[in-house]
Amino acid sequence: MTNILYDGVFAPHAASDKVFLFTPNGDVSFAVFTQMTNRLANCLVENGMQSGDRVAVQAEKSVTQLALYAATIKAGGVYLPLNTGYTPHELDYFVGDAKPAIVVAADSVSAAIAPLTESIGASLLTLNADETGSLTQQADTASPDFVTVARGSEDLGAILYTSGTTGRSKGAKLCHRNLLSNAEVLAESWQFSGDDVLLHMLPIYHTHGLFVASNLLCMVGGSMIFLPKFSAADALAWMPQATSMMGVPTFYTRLLDAPEFTREAAIHMRLFISGSAPLLAETHVQFEERTGKMILERYGMTETNMSISNPYEGARIAGTVGKPLPGVEIRIADAETGAPVAPGEIGIIEQRGDNVFLGYWEMPEKTSESFRNDGFFITGDMAQQNADGYITIVGRDKDLIISGGLNVYPKEIEGLIDEYHGVLESAVIGVPHRDFGEAVVAVIVSSDGPLDTDAIRASLAGRIAKFKQPKAVILADALPRNTMGKVQKAELRKTHADLFA
Numbered sequence: 001m002t003n004i005l006y007d008g009v010f011a012p013h014a015a016s017d018k019v020f021l022f023t024p025n026g027d028v029s030f031a032v033f034t035q036m037t038n039r040l041a042n043c044l045v046e047n048g049m050q051s052g053d054r055v056a057v058q059a060e061k062s063v064t065q066l067a068l069y070a071a072t073i074k075a076g077g078v079y080l081p082l083n084t085g086y087t088p089h090e091l092d093y094f095v096g097d098a099k100p101a102i103v104v105a106a107d108s109v110s111a112a113i114a115p116l117t118e119s120i121g122a123s124l125l126t127l128n129a130d131e132t133g134s135l136t137q138q139a140d141t142a143s144p145d146f147v148t149v150a151r152g153s154e155d156l157g158a159i160l161y162t163s164g165t166t167g168r169s170k171g172a173k174l175c176h177r178n179l180l181s182n183a184e185v186l187a188e189s190w191q192f193s194g195d196d197v198l199l200h201m202l203p204i205y206h207t208h209g210l211f212v213a214s215n216l217l218c219m220v221g222g223s224m225i226f227l228p229k230f231s232a233a234d235a236l237a238w239m240p241q242a243t244s245m246m247g248v249p250t251f252y253t254r255l256l257d258a259p260e261f262t263r264e265a266a267i268h269m270r271l272f273i274s275g276s277a278p279l280l281a282e283t284h285v286q287f288e289e290r291t292g293k294m295i296l297e298r299y300g301m302t303e304t305n306m307s308i309s310n311p312y313e314g315a316r317i318a319g320t321v322g323k324p325l326p327g328v329e330i331r332i333a334d335a336e337t338g339a340p341v342a343p344g345e346i347g348i349i350e351q352r353g354d355n356v357f358l359g360y361w362e363m364p365e366k367t368s369e370s371f372r373n374d375g376f377f378i379t380g381d382m383a384q385q386n387a388d389g390y391i392t393i394v395g396r397d398k399d400l401i402i403s404g405g406l407n408v409y410p411k412e413i414e415g416l417i418d419e420y421h422g423v424l425e426s427a428v429i430g431v432p433h434r435d436f437g438e439a440v441v442a443v444i445v446s447s448d449g450p451l452d453t454d455a456i457r458a459s460l461a462g463r464i465a466k467f468k469q470p471k472a473v474i475l476a477d478a479l480p481r482n483t484m485g486k487v488q489k490a491e492l493r494k495t496h497a498d499l500f501a
């Protein structure tokens with residue numbers, strides 16, 4: 001009997017006494033993790049989960065939650081993690097849409113979602129931040145043995161709802177082949193081995209912390225320093241024990257803000273990886289100046305797992321996300337036709353390979369709109385590829401501004417504004433405008449003290465065409481970001497929608 005993902009990721013070191021997870025509450029060996037997994041798998045089955053059923057989980061990051069993911073896979077289920085920021089009202093949508101057999105949530109929200117779970121006949125179990133709740137209570141008395149349920153490469157292993165900048169959030173269906181193949185590709189490309197100890201401070205309801213980090217380290221038999229969330233102080237305290245770290249760009253900017261983060265503090269680290277949102281070229285350069293090491297930036301998305309990466313050996317180029325990973329076919333294509341654009345031109349990233357998801361849960365139309373006839377998935381990210389094959393992301397297609405009929409790529413303007421002395425960061429958006437359709441607007445955060453917005457506009461005047469120059473420059477205390485560090489441009493567009501109305 002085979003279970004592609006469990007056998008590939010969790011089984012190889014399942015009996016080992018080596019530490020898999022270092023946590024502030026103590027160490028957890030692979031063997032103990034396997035026992036937890038088995039008890040939880042028995043508990044899922046006892047609560048009515050059958051092969052192919054969804055298990056929806058909204059819980060604070062914990063070892064039990066990671067084991068619950070492994071247990072769901074082992075018992076043949078489909079793991080469905082939910083952002084801890086969702087309100088009970090939002091949970092109703094996900095639970096109603098995915099119709100899980102089991103819902104796991106904190107005691108504090110269980111009363112609010114009980115009527116819905118009851119109406120769809122799902123079992124409701126609780127798991128709190130301190131790992132108490134009915135799930136662990138039942139698991140404690142369950143058998144520590146469990147026979148793995150068979151699942152094939154095309155069977156679903158997980159559904160992850162995308163953050164959804166427009167419209168309803170969509171459930172990306174990921175099969176065992178998608179998840180295992182990506183872990184294998186990343187282990188080889190980034191040279192992960194059993195000697196690695198990864199500093200893990202990411203949430204585990206998202207592809208980055210759950211699949212990229214956890215599948216990978218478990219598969220190679222490495223260890224993780226498994227912390228509830230990021231703080232620069234915790235990162236610095238645990239870093240001496242680590243060999244590698246994965247983070248979103250804000251982890252790196254916060255580390256650079258800490259004077260204790262020195263060359264010595266990082267000297268033993270083999271690898272720093274960044275992704276999920278653009279890493280400013282400036283952060284990349286500052287990081288190298290401070291530590292002598294270059295961050296490895298990679299690109300991926302929930303639907304495609306990781307697909308483009310700077311190299312482990314060879315030049316890691318600031319501002320680019322690198323080249324296609326092995327087995328991933330990438331084309332930079334015309335948004336309308338899907339035909340490849342000329343080298344150096346801007347187009348949409350389209351991709352095909354074992355990494356690409358099966359489609360959106362119960363959304364056949366959205367799924368077919370998102371794929372070309374030849375099987376390429378249209379990511380919606382705009383990019384250009386240089387003659388050496390390195391790819392630079394220029395923004396989401398939905399963030400593209402069309403002013404007076406001309407295309408304006410926000411990243412180009414943001415890059416110029418960010419060079420201005422005293423600018424910490426910027427976001428360039430399009431807002432409705434009577435004459436131009438859309439007007440270019442720059443929202444800017446200063447690094448220290450007041451900024452002269454007229455001077456910033458003047459500095460751009462000689463450098464970019466008139467139609468690209470911001471018609472308004474607005475100072476803000478901070479840019480709105482989600483938990484993965486992505487700037488929420490839709491929110492900014494809403495805030496400033498009436499500027500030229």
Ligand code: AMP
Pocket residue numbers: 162163207274275276277278279297298299300301302303321379381393396484
């Ligand atoms: P998610 O599905 O939440 O992982 O979000 C995926 C999106 O994050 C992609 O479609 C990109 O827009 C963005 N993204 C991920 N990695 C990078 C990166 N290295 N640089 C720029 N954008 C990125």
